[in-house]
Amino acid sequence: MNTPLRRLSLVVALLFALLLGSATWVQFVDAGDLRDDPRNSRTLLAELGRDRGPITAATGEVLAESVPAEGPIAYRRTYPGAPSAATWAHVTGFYSVVYGATGVEDALGSLLAGTADELFYRRLSDLVTGREPSGASVELTLQPEVQEAAAAALGDQRGAVVALEPSTGRVLAMVSSPSYDPGELASLDTEQVRQAYARLLEDDTDPLVNRAVAGDLYPPGSVFKLVTAAAALETGDYTPQSVLPGPAELPLPLTTISLPNVSGEACGPGDEVSLADALRISCNTAFGSLGLSLPDGAVADEAAELGFGRALQVPLRVTPSTYPEDLDEPQRALAAIGQGSVRVTPLQVAMVSAAVANDGVLMAPQMVASVNAEDLSVVDAPEPRELGRAMSEDTAAALTEMMELVVQDGTGTAAQISGVDVAGKSGTAEVGDTDGDGSPEDPHAWFTAFAPAQDPQVAVAVVVENGGDAGSEASGGRTAAPIARQVVEAVIGR
Amino acid sequence: MAVVTQHAARSRRGTELLLLVLAVGVAVLAYGMVGLGVDGEWSAGLPQYGGGLAALALVVHGVLRWRAPYADPVLLPVAVALNGLGLAVIHRLDLAEGSAQAPRQLLWSAIGVVAATVVVVALRDHRLLRRYTFVAMAASLVLLLLPLLPVLGRTINGARIWIGVGPLSFQPGEIAKITLAVFFAGYLVTARDTLSLAGRRVLGLRLPRGRDLGPILVAWAGSVGVLVLQRDLGTSLLFFGLFVAVLYLATERVSWIAIGLVLFAGGAYVAYQLFGHVQQRVSGWLDPFDPEVYDRAAGGSYQLVQGLFGLANGGLTGTGLGRGRPDIVPFANSDFVLASLGEELGLAGLFAVLALYLVLVERGLRTAIGVRDGFGKLLAGGLAFTVALQCFVVAGGVLRVIPLTGLTMPFLAAGGSSLLTNWIIIGLLLRISDAARRPAPTPAPAPPGPATSETQIVRTV
Numbered sequence: 001m002n003t004p005l006r007r008l009s010l011v012v013a014l015l016f017a018l019l020l021g022s023a024t025w026v027q028f029v030d031a032g033d034l035r036d037d038p039r040n041s042r043t044l045l046a047e048l049g050r051d052r053g054p055i056t057a058a059t060g061e062v063l064a065e066s067v068p069a070e071g072p073i074a075y076r077r078t079y080p081g082a083p084s085a086a087t088w089a090h091v092t093g094f095y096s097v098v099y100g101a102t103g104v105e106d107a108l109g110s111l112l113a114g115t116a117d118e119l120f121y122r123r124l125s126d127l128v129t130g131r132e133p134s135g136a137s138v139e140l141t142l143q144p145e146v147q148e149a150a151a152a153a154l155g156d157q158r159g160a161v162v163a164l165e166p167s168t169g170r171v172l173a174m175v176s177s178p179s180y181d182p183g184e185l186a187s188l189d190t191e192q193v194r195q196a197y198a199r200l201l202e203d204d205t206d207p208l209v210n211r212a213v214a215g216d217l218y219p220p221g222s223v224f225k226l227v228t229a230a231a232a233l234e235t236g237d238y239t240p241q242s243v244l245p246g247p248a249e250l251p252l253p254l255t256t257i258s259l260p261n262v263s264g265e266a267c268g269p270g271d272e273v274s275l276a277d278a279l280r281i282s283c284n285t286a287f288g289s290l291g292l293s294l295p296d297g298a299v300a301d302e303a304a305e306l307g308f309g310r311a312l313q314v315p316l317r318v319t320p321s322t323y324p325e326d327l328d329e330p331q332r333a334l335a336a337i338g339q340g341s342v343r344v345t346p347l348q349v350a351m352v353s354a355a356v357a358n359d360g361v362l363m364a365p366q367m368v369a370s371v372n373a374e375d376l377s378v379v380d381a382p383e384p385r386e387l388g389r390a391m392s393e394d395t396a397a398a399l400t401e402m403m404e405l406v407v408q409d410g411t412g413t414a415a416q417i418s419g420v421d422v423a424g425k426s427g428t429a430e431v432g433d434t435d436g437d438g439s440p441e442d443p444h445a446w447f448t449a450f451a452p453a454q455d456p457q458v459a460v461a462v463v464v465e466n467g468g469d470a471g472s473e474a475s476g477g478r479t480a481a482p483i484a485r486q487v488v489e490a491v492i493g494r
Numbered sequence: 495m496a497v498v499t500q501h502a503a504r505s506r507r508g509t510e511l512l513l514l515v516l517a518v519g520v521a522v523l524a525y526g527m528v529g530l531g532v533d534g535e536w537s538a539g540l541p542q543y544g545g546g547l548a549a550l551a552l553v554v555h556g557v558l559r560w561r562a563p564y565a566d567p568v569l570l571p572v573a574v575a576l577n578g579l580g581l582a583v584i585h586r587l588d589l590a591e592g593s594a595q596a597p598r599q600l601l602w603s604a605i606g607v608v609a610a611t612v613v614v615v616a617l618r619d620h621r622l623l624r625r626y627t628f629v630a631m632a633a634s635l636v637l638l639l640l641p642l643l644p645v646l647g648r649t650i651n652g653a654r655i656w657i658g659v660g661p662l663s664f665q666p667g668e669i670a671k672i673t674l675a676v677f678f679a680g681y682l683v684t685a686r687d688t689l690s691l692a693g694r695r696v697l698g699l700r701l702p703r704g705r706d707l708g709p710i711l712v713a714w715a716g717s718v719g720v721l722v723l724q725r726d727l728g729t730s731l732l733f734f735g736l737f738v739a740v741l742y743l744a745t746e747r748v749s750w751i752a753i754g755l756v757l758f759a760g761g762a763y764v765a766y767q768l769f770g771h772v773q774q775r776v777s778g779w780l781d782p783f784d785p786e787v788y789d790r791a792a793g794g795s796y797q798l799v800q801g802l803f804g805l806a807n808g809g810l811t812g813t814g815l816g817r818g819r820p821d822i823v824p825f826a827n828s829d830f831v832l833a834s835l836g837e838e839l840g841l842a843g844l845f846a847v848l849a850l851y852l853v854l855v856e857r858g859l860r861t862a863i864g865v866r867d868g869f870g871k872l873l874a875g876g877l878a879f880t881v882a883l884q885c886f887v888v889a890g891g892v893l894r895v896i897p898l899t900g901l902t903m904p905f906l907a908a909g910g911s912s913l914l915t916n917w918i919i920i921g922l923l924l925r926i927s928d929a930a931r932r933p934a935p936t937p938a939p940a941p942p943g944p945a946t947s948e949t950q951i952v953r954t955v
């Protein structure tokens with residue numbers, strides 16, 4: 001009977017091998033999928049039970065942190081940002097038991113939670129010492145005084161403000177309005193969270209949307225003339241003194257309509273105007289004709305070099321701005337003045353100014369200064385990174401002078417700061433009838449600027465939706481320029 | 495060829511003591527760390543628990559030195575380690591769920607150890623059991639039928655396999671595993687020659703004669719009866735598997751396995767067609783992640799899937815004792831104790847525990863190979879295979895190798911009947927292994943010759 005006994009023990013060994021194999025499948029091979037299954041409450045409980053790292057501003061102010069909580073979930077996320085959590089809400093995002101995470105909480109989620117691969121070796125030592133792993137802390141580049149100034153200047157108006165440091169691409173401020181209280185969504189009372197979230201979702205003003213990088217894209221209006229002007233100067237055929245046609249109305253080829261100036265008057269004597277003056281007074285007909293006479297693709301190429309069409313992560317995901325393809329002639333004229341189907345994010349507009357300010361070199365926008373493990377060792381400290389040269393130094397210098405004229409004696413005088421040379425450009429973007437009530441909405445007011453002109457420390461873009469408080473009377477120069485000025489003042493300390 | 499070696503028979507009781515210290519040490523450490531993981535301090539009652547487990551282990555060890563000095567030295571430490579780990583996991587779930595199962599389990603462990611000791615002391619020679627072959631058969635029938643009695647029987651979680659007296663409940667079917675193993679061994683050791691030699695050869699298989707098919711048909715009908723009347727898939731599979739295995743051991747004929755598998759497949763198919771709960775188990779096994787199956791109020795795959803989630807979250811090294819959420823899974827300390835263990839001790843821990851079972855089973859089979867009488871071979875082989883099959887059915891159900899059934903992991907899972915039964919199995923295997931490893935009685939003094947000075951053991955290689 002020993003032979004069948006030996007065979008039987010072989011069968012037993014095979015059965016156990018099958019068990020070991022399937023255990024390996026469940027706990028190792030397929031484990032990732034099983035962990036990610038939404039029905040697996042352990043993953044969420046583990047995540048919530050972890051001491052998530054804090055998010056701080058450039059000067060160390062805590063914007064988001066986990067505090068011990070009573071009950072089944074060990075930690076609760078709080079947002080102590082000043083003057084209110086809402087000021088920082090679109091930067092930090094929220095971290096919710098019910099709805100997951102947004103903003104930096106989402107973009108750097110695995111680092112904050114301590115589960116990122118970059119933290120592998122630290123996790124390994126935690127494993128050996130049996131210590132509960134804790135998340136890395138994230139220090140942002142945003143400066144509280146700039147952020148606060150931007151939020152205060154924008155006030156209750158719908159819109160967004162982005163401020164960049166031109167030489168590095170660091171984001172100094174990013175404000176989107178209206179905002180919300182992320183702490184409300186991070187509550188451990190899930191019913192309260194659901195109600196708050198539903199209320200925010202139903203709000204027509206979309207407070208949850210970060211308009212600075214990820215909202216519905218805006219038509220840029222006349223701030224786009226900077227791109228057209230750069231394209232013209234880059235061809236070498238134009239200088240700031242080049243004379244352009246500037247009639248009261250520019251007949252558009254192939255159509256019966258014509259492109260008018262806002263003022264209804266010609267831009268200069270004899271229906272002619274220099275390129276510099278055209279930018280200074282935001283002459284639509286001059287830029288429209290420039291759009292018609294520039295070589296095919298010149299404006300599109302310049303726009304691409306300035307970042308249009310690029311999917312950036314700063315690390316928030318940035319919706320790519322678009323310059324339309326395959327334009328016919330009237331569309332090219334409209335696109336040249338930022339109408340038609342050109343669409344931008346406020347961050348993109350700030351990048352245009354920043355590239356001009358940085359002698360033509362475009363830096364990648366970056367919100368993160370450093371990521372530090374709990375033991376304060378640096379996990380990641382992003383270096384300033386060039387996205388490329390968007391224009392020659394000469395073009396950048398010429399554009400700078402032209403933009404200074406805009407603020408000194410043009411549409412942007414509201415951005416003047418005594419003792420500081422500010423370079424800027426206004427925009428008033430027609431938006432058409434977006435709500436379908438038969439009458440066009442009030443235009444968006446734009447302003448973008450950088451200062452000081454010869455040693456730029458900040459480039460800023462401001463958009464105020466539908467004219468803000470000024471309504472139909474709004475223009476970029478009147479409504480948005482003062483906001484840009486306050487942000488610049490906050491940076492250069494006046 | 496047979497190689498004759500001079501081999502002094504050794505009891506290996508010292509080895510056993512060393513392994514016992516290790517087993518108790520691991521179990522006590524696990525029990526204590528449960529408290530550390532949950533509350534940050536060593537588990538309360540650690541001295542009582544550790545002392546109790548160590549005392550139980552030493553009692554059996556002492557009795558073995560006294561009454562069965564040549565018993566296998568590995569069986570007892572493995573059983574103690576598994577029993578102790580089970581207590582730790584049950585204590586861990588007590589902390590999570592606010593229950594108090596661990597003290598009960600410790601009490602049942604003591605009862606089980608006493609039973610094993612009684613087996614070793616009272617049963618001087620396992621061959622005595624052969625006399626009770628048909629008594630064992632009758633006892634098996636009674637034990638299996640008891641839960642069907644109107645007053646005594648109880649239906650718990652849909653299976654009518656329990657009897658209850660006052661607050662106590664017991665699964666007599668567990669004990670029936672032993673009596674059936676005795677009956678099968680006793681019956682087949684007598685009938686093996688008829689069963690193995692008569693019959694025609696068909697396609698290389700020697701088929702048994704029609705009249706010899708009787709016993710296997712009875713066993714099949716019995717296990718199907720258990721399935722139908724008591725709605726207990728696992729036990730039914732276990733009994734039938736045990737019978738086929740012992741039949742194969744006795745006759746050495748593969749045809750019995752083929753016939754057994756065909757009968758089992760047929761029975762399973764009919765059961766699947768007839769019974770809703772069988773269909774639910776199968777669909778829960780094939781498509782556990784289908785929301786419809788998952789959300790089904792009764793007989794859905796919620797338990798299985800949550801068990802898999804727990805295992806996945808444990809990963810390679812586990813969350814650490816007291817740091818996972820095994821309490822999310824229903825029946826985490828009995829049917830799904832393996833998922834609890836895998837979550838907190840990881841794949842590594844699960845491998846270690848499965849390896850312990852494998853060692854236990856292979857030592858049992860090794861005993862069967864070593865023992866000289868046919869009855870002992872069949873009994874030891876049958877008992878060892880029962881443990882193996884039960885492990886496979888339970889672990890296979892939890893790990894989604896086969897459909898889930900209602901069995902529990904030997905020694906590990908909470909449950910008195912199971913613990914008592916498995917300790918009795920250990921007692922029997924210890925007794926048989928003593929017979930297997932004991933040196934043959936020294937022959938009567940022969941005239942002085944070259945080969946009489948020492949005991950000889952013939953080892954076949």
